[in-house]
Amino acid sequence: MIDTVVSVEMLVEEVLRIKKNRLAPDECTGTEKRLCLASGSHGDELSGQYICYQVIRRIKEEFHNLTGIVDVYPAMNPLGLDAQTRDFPLLDVDMNTVFPGDDDGAILEHAASRIIKDMAGADICLDIHSSNSLIREIPQVRLNDDVIESVMPYAKIMNTELVWIHPSTSVRPGSLAYALNTIGVKTMVIEAGVALRIDYDYCEQIVDGIFSLMKQMGIWAGEVKPVRQPMIATDGDVWFVNAESSGLFVPNIKHSMKVKKGEKIGTIVDVITGSVEERIYAPCDGLVFTFREYPVIEEGALIARIFGGDLHE
Amino acid sequence: MNKEIIFNMSTAFRGEYAILGYRFGHGEKAACIIGAMRGNEFQQLYMCSQLIAKLEQLEAKGAIVANKEILIVPSLNYNSMNVGKKFWVADNMDINRSFPGNPEGPATSRIAAAILERVKGYSYGIQFASFYMGGEFIPHIRLTEEGAHNVSMASLFGMPYILAASERAFDATTLAYNWQKQGTSAFSVYTGATERIDEERARQGVAAILRFLTRMGIIRYNCHGGYISSVVEEDDLLSIRADMPGFFRKKVSTNTEVARGQLLAEIVDSFRGDVISRMVAPTDGIIFYQQVQPMVFQNSVAFKMIKRIHE
Numbered sequence: 001m002i003d004t005v006v007s008v009e010m011l012v013e014e015v016l017r018i019k020k021n022r023l024a025p026d027e028c029t030g031t032e033k034r035l036c037l038a039s040g041s042h043g044d045e046l047s048g049q050y051i052c053y054q055v056i057r058r059i060k061e062e063f064h065n066l067t068g069i070v071d072v073y074p075a076m077n078p079l080g081l082d083a084q085t086r087d088f089p090l091l092d093v094d095m096n097t098v099f100p101g102d103d104d105g106a107i108l109e110h111a112a113s114r115i116i117k118d119m120a121g122a123d124i125c126l127d128i129h130s131s132n133s134l135i136r137e138i139p140q141v142r143l144n145d146d147v148i149e150s151v152m153p154y155a156k157i158m159n160t161e162l163v164w165i166h167p168s169t170s171v172r173p174g175s176l177a178y179a180l181n182t183i184g185v186k187t188m189v190i191e192a193g194v195a196l197r198i199d200y201d202y203c204e205q206i207v208d209g210i211f212s213l214m215k216q217m218g219i220w221a222g223e224v225k226p227v228r229q230p231m232i233a234t235d236g237d238v239w240f241v242n243a244e245s246s247g248l249f250v251p252n253i254k255h256s257m258k259v260k261k262g263e264k265i266g267t268i269v270d271v272i273t274g275s276v277e278e279r280i281y282a283p284c285d286g287l288v289f290t291f292r293e294y295p296v297i298e299e300g301a302l303i304a305r306i307f308g309g310d311l312h313e
Numbered sequence: 314m315n316k317e318i319i320f321n322m323s324t325a326f327r328g329e330y331a332i333l334g335y336r337f338g339h340g341e342k343a344a345c346i347i348g349a350m351r352g353n354e355f356q357q358l359y360m361c362s363q364l365i366a367k368l369e370q371l372e373a374k375g376a377i378v379a380n381k382e383i384l385i386v387p388s389l390n391y392n393s394m395n396v397g398k399k400f401w402v403a404d405n406m407d408i409n410r411s412f413p414g415n416p417e418g419p420a421t422s423r424i425a426a427a428i429l430e431r432v433k434g435y436s437y438g439i440q441f442a443s444f445y446m447g448g449e450f451i452p453h454i455r456l457t458e459e460g461a462h463n464v465s466m467a468s469l470f471g472m473p474y475i476l477a478a479s480e481r482a483f484d485a486t487t488l489a490y491n492w493q494k495q496g497t498s499a500f501s502v503y504t505g506a507t508e509r510i511d512e513e514r515a516r517q518g519v520a521a522i523l524r525f526l527t528r529m530g531i532i533r534y535n536c537h538g539g540y541i542s543s544v545v546e547e548d549d550l551l552s553i554r555a556d557m558p559g560f561f562r563k564k565v566s567t568n569t570e571v572a573r574g575q576l577l578a579e580i581v582d583s584f585r586g587d588v589i590s591r592m593v594a595p596t597d598g599i600i601f602y603q604q605v606q607p608m609v610f611q612n613s614v615a616f617k618m619i620k621r622i623h624e
């Protein structure tokens with residue numbers, strides 16, 4: 001059943017509508033567990049769109065196996081998705097910084113508040129992101145360190161390569177995840193792939209993770225695939241590699257490769273002089289879980305993040 | 314006057330980028346002024362340019378007090394201004410959400426760290442700020458919650474109002490907050506305009522800085538007394554929201570006294586042109602803020618009022 005969660009008049013004629021699809025067994029007792037799948041707060045991230053589609057399609061295919069409620073909110077920032085902008089258009093505000101919002105506020109605060117109200121009372125929420133257009137991410141769960149105890153058991157069965165305990169903007173105050181965790185909805189953030197593109201393999205992997213989560217919650221009676229055991233990263237295990245020069249980045253490795261300390265990751269070249277400005281080497285043995293996608297580089301730009309902790313080998 | 318490079322970096326296509334500082338006098342770190350932090354802060358950059366011109370004249374006349382140093386940093390991201398962007402060119406990051414910064418992080422974070430390091434130790438820190446919501450204010454000095462005890466010092470600017478701010482989620486990432494925290498008395502000066510130049514208010518803003526520097530014994534300058542500042546708690550400002558979306562036809566300006574029931578603005582239907590809503594003052598008071606866009610969203614804040622206290 002498709003519901004309109006938010007409905008606000010725009011400046012001229014149109015109405016902004018944020019919708020959800022509620023999938024629930026025909027006969028509900030009122031005691032069913034509820035999972036929320038949220039995506040599209042960043043209008044340039046598209047993987048979540050495909051993931052939501054696949055989850056809904058698979059549930060409909062085996063509808064008899066659904067024993068709880070799944071609320072899917074694919075497009076929290078429909079104007080951004082439409083305009084290919086990461087932020088909420090017109091206001092140039094990152095939607096994932098305004099939660100829990102304000103019911104009496106203007107368009108964006110009001111929308112944020114209505115979304116929180118609609119999700120309140122759910123058992124678990126998954127906020128699905130796909131990085132930005134500059135860097136590519138391996139499928140990972142991000143957690144703020146204040147929710148490790150309550151959320152980690154679920155984070156581990158999401159079929160991602162990695163769980164990273166890190167105060168990213170996507171889990172800090174202002175984010176959907178932070179606001180929901182505050183009111184008792186256990187919320188995880190998924191980051192996978194790169195903005196403006198869909199990595200279909202990653203998406204399928206996360207969809208399998210979502211069904212594994214549903215099984216664990218007791219709202220899916222169907223078969224699920226076995227999941228990967230994720231590596232658990234804290235900030236002590238993660239090495240940031242930032243550029244120290246500007247130019248064009250020419251990679252020597254591929255994303256999600258394992259590297260040895262001292263191995264060349266890539267070079268930064270100066271296009272007009274034809275010279276190599278910088279050779280970049282891995283600072284540790286480990287897994288390159290974040291890697292530069294957009295090749296134009298300025299000093300300080302993030303080139304890679306390497307997980308140097310236990311690789312389960 | 315001495316010109317110095319506070320931070321520099323290479324870029325892929327535009328050569329070197331340097332953040333410049335202009336230093337007047339020498340000795341004890343007395344006052345530091347930071348101008349535009351965003352690419353749309355034309356008024357803030359303009360005020361810095363006027364201040365630098367004035368201080369050059371004063372320095373030539375020997376009017377900078379001995380053993381006092383003033384540093385002015387007119388712009389942290391003029392590269393954004395040059396391409397018509399509000400935030401950092403390469404990644405759209407806001408420098409004033411990047412403090413305290415990290416010298417090994419991305420560019421905005423490096424800039425924040427370098428600036429915070431360079432402006433450390435000044436007795437007084439002044440920032441020409443713009444409001445993240447846009448719109449127009451009565452000129453005022455804003456004090457962070459951490460710096461709330463500096464009210465009497467802030468009154469020496471002689472600006473009409475001092476706004477004692479309430480905390481916002483992003484405060485810890487701003488310059489003012491971190492500056493105050495590292496021991497400088499930090500003041501944010503709002504003159505009301507951002508994307509266009511308001512000559513009169515720019516002059517007022519520059520005069521307020523010169524007045525403050527004079528009263529703090531940093532320069533010798535003959536200035537007018539300015540206003541006796543009223544202190545307003547940010548939480549006490551009354552927000553008046555538009556109840557319909559449409560064209561915003563304003564009937565009052567900031568800094569005007571209004572009476573309860575007085576018409577503040579009309580909202581006009583975007584296609585049919587009829588007045589669909591009339592916004593009236595809910596109480597007697599003074600208009601402190603107004604939005605300046607041609608149209609308003611439903612429920613957006615169109616005005617903020619200072620409630621009149623009846624004696």
Ligand SMILES: [Zn+2]
Nearest residue numbers: 042045129130
């Ligand atoms: Zn995102």
